[in-house]
Amino acid sequence: MDSIPAPTLRITLKEHAQKKVAQEETMSETQKHATRNGFITIIGTYLIWGLLPLYFVVMAPAGPIEIVVARVVFSLIFCALLLPLVRATADFRRTLRNRRIMLVLTAASILICANWLIYVVATTTGHTIDVSLGYFINPLVSVVLGVIFLQERLRPAQWVSVAISCIAVLMMSLIYGQVPWTGLGVAFTFGIYGLLKARIAHEVSPIVSLSLETLILAPFGVIALFVLDAQGQMTLFSEGAGHFWLLASTGVVTVVPLMLFAAATKALPLSVIGMVQYLGPTIQFVLAITVLHEHMSPDKVLGLGLIWVALIIFTVDALRASRSYRASALSDPETGMIPLVQAENVQAEDVQILLEEQDQTQRSENK
Numbered sequence: 001m002d003s004i005p006a007p008t009l010r011i012t013l014k015e016h017a018q019k020k021v022a023q024e025e026t027m028s029e030t031q032k033h034a035t036r037n038g039f040i041t042i043i044g045t046y047l048i049w050g051l052l053p054l055y056f057v058v059m060a061p062a063g064p065i066e067i068v069v070a071r072v073v074f075s076l077i078f079c080a081l082l083l084p085l086v087r088a089t090a091d092f093r094r095t096l097r098n099r100r101i102m103l104v105l106t107a108a109s110i111l112i113c114a115n116w117l118i119y120v121v122a123t124t125t126g127h128t129i130d131v132s133l134g135y136f137i138n139p140l141v142s143v144v145l146g147v148i149f150l151q152e153r154l155r156p157a158q159w160v161s162v163a164i165s166c167i168a169v170l171m172m173s174l175i176y177g178q179v180p181w182t183g184l185g186v187a188f189t190f191g192i193y194g195l196l197k198a199r200i201a202h203e204v205s206p207i208v209s210l211s212l213e214t215l216i217l218a219p220f221g222v223i224a225l226f227v228l229d230a231q232g233q234m235t236l237f238s239e240g241a242g243h244f245w246l247l248a249s250t251g252v253v254t255v256v257p258l259m260l261f262a263a264a265t266k267a268l269p270l271s272v273i274g275m276v277q278y279l280g281p282t283i284q285f286v287l288a289i290t291v292l293h294e295h296m297s298p299d300k301v302l303g304l305g306l307i308w309v310a311l312i313i314f315t316v317d318a319l320r321a322s323r324s325y326r327a328s329a330l331s332d333p334e335t336g337m338i339p340l341v342q343a344e345n346v347q348a349e350d351v352q353i354l355l356e357e358q359d360q361t362q363r364s365e366n367k
Contacts, residue, residue, distance in 0.1 A: 050283025
C-alpha cells in the first residue's frame with residue numbers, strides 16, 4: 001500500500017477526529033437510557049458487594065467453612081439453571097473439553113475459594129476493616145501484577161501510588177508488630193485470580209467460567225459438608241427453613257452481581273467504573289465502624305489514610321489522562337476491578353485505524 005502524504009494525513013486525521021466528535025454529540029436517546037441504566041446497575045452491584053459482610057454475619061451460627069461451601073454449591077446450582085436461559089450450555093460443554101482452559105480454571109477456582117474463605121473468616125470474626133483494606137489496595141496490586149507478568153506500563157504518578165501503598169503496609173506492620181495478612185491475602189488472591197483469568201478472558205464468558213469453577217470445587221464442598229455433619233457443626237438443615245434459604249441465597253448473591261457488572265461494563269466508560277469500584281470497600285469500611293463496631297487502631301488509621309492518598313493520586317492521574325488510558329488486561333467482569341494502565345499514543349492508534357480503513361477501501365476498489 002502506498003504511503004499517505006503528511007499534509008493529506010493531517011487533514012484526514014482531523015476529519016477523522018471531527019467525525020468521532022460528531023458521533024459522540026449525536027448520541028441517541030436509546031444510548032442515553034442505556035448509560036443511565038448502566039450507572040444504576042453498577043451502583044447496585046457495588047452496593048451488594050459492599051453489604052456482603054453484614055450478610056455473612058447474620059448467617060450465624062453457620063461457620064465460615066459452611067458458608068463458603070454453601071456459596072460454592074448453591075452458585076453451581078444457580079448457574080446450572082441459568083446456562084440454558086442465556087444459551088451458554090454449548091459453550092460450557094466446549095470449554096469443559098478444553099484441557100488448557102480447565103487447567104487455568106482449576107488454579108483460578110483454588111484462588112477464589114481461598115479469597116472467599118479469607119473474606120468470610122475475617123467478616124465473621126471482627127476483621128471487616130482488614131477486608132476493606134485488601135479491596136482498597138487490590139487495583140494497585142493488579143496493576144503491579146500486570147507490569148510484572150503482562151509487560152503493561154504505568155505512569156509515574158501511578159508508580160508513586162504503588163510506592164505509598166507499600167509504605168502504608170510496612171508502617172502498619174512495624175507499628176502493629178504484625179503484617180496485615182488478611183488484607184494482603186484478599187488483595188493478592190484476587191489479583192492473581194484476575195491474572196489467571198486474563199489468559200482466557202476472550203475465550204470464556206463469566207457465567208461459563210463461574211459454572212466451571214464451582215463445578216471443580218463442588219466435590220470438595222460436599223466432602224466438607226459430610227465432615228461438618230459428622231462433627232455436629234453443620235447448620236444447613238438444623239436451624240429452620242429461614243436459615244436454610246439464607247444459606248441457599250448465597251448462590252443468587254454470588255452470580256447476580258457478576259451478571260449485573262458484566263452488563264454495566266457494556267454501557268459505561270471505564271473511567272466511571274474505575275471510580276465506582278471503590279464504593280464496595282468504602283461501604284465495608286463504614287459498616288465495620290458503624291454497625292459491626294470494630295476498633296480502629298492507630299496503625300490502621302495511618303495505613304488506611306496513606307492508602308487513600310495513594311488511591312486519590314492513582315485515580316486522579318487516570319482521569320486526567322483518560323484519553324491515553326486503557327483497561328488493564330487484568331480487568332475482568334468477575335472481579336469487579338478495572339485497573340487502568342498507560343496505553344500507547346492515541347494519535348498513533350488513530351493513524352493505524354485510518355490506514356486500515358484506507359487499505360480496505362483500496363482493496364474494495366481493486367475488486
